[in-house]
Amino acid sequence: MPEIARFYGVIITMYFGDPSRHPVPHFHARYSEYEASFAIDPPAWLAGMLPRRPLQLVLAWAEIHQAELMANWQRLINDEPVQKIAGLR
Numbered sequence: 652m653p654e655i656a657r658f659y660g661v662i663i664t665m666y667f668g669d670p671s672r673h674p675v676p677h678f679h680a681r682y683s684e685y686e687a688s689f690a691i692d693p694p695a696w697l698a699g700m701l702p703r704r705p706l707q708l709v710l711a712w713a714e715i716h717q718a719e720l721m722a723n724w725q726r727l728i729n730d731e732p733v734q735k736i737a738g739l740r
Contacts, residue, residue: 658738667727676724680709691720712739
């Protein structure tokens with residue numbers, strides 16, 4: 652999965668495979684041994700698990716970068732490379 656952002660120990664990745672398995676635009680977040688997936692519009696937790704603080708950081712980051720996340724999702728659909736997105740500071 653291509654990495655698109657990294658901040659405070661959280662790694663954000665995004666990929667698009669089989670459209671029947673990936674109907675909702677989303678991204679993945681890893682933190683230590685935890686992993687979760689998040690919808691882009693609106694930003695929301697979908698599945699998996701992250702501790703409370705990293706979960707809050709990911710949702711705040713997704714709110715800020717929602718348009719960039721959707722643009723990356725469209726790039727993946729078009730079989731184009733994703734672009735890096737700034738992390739939280």
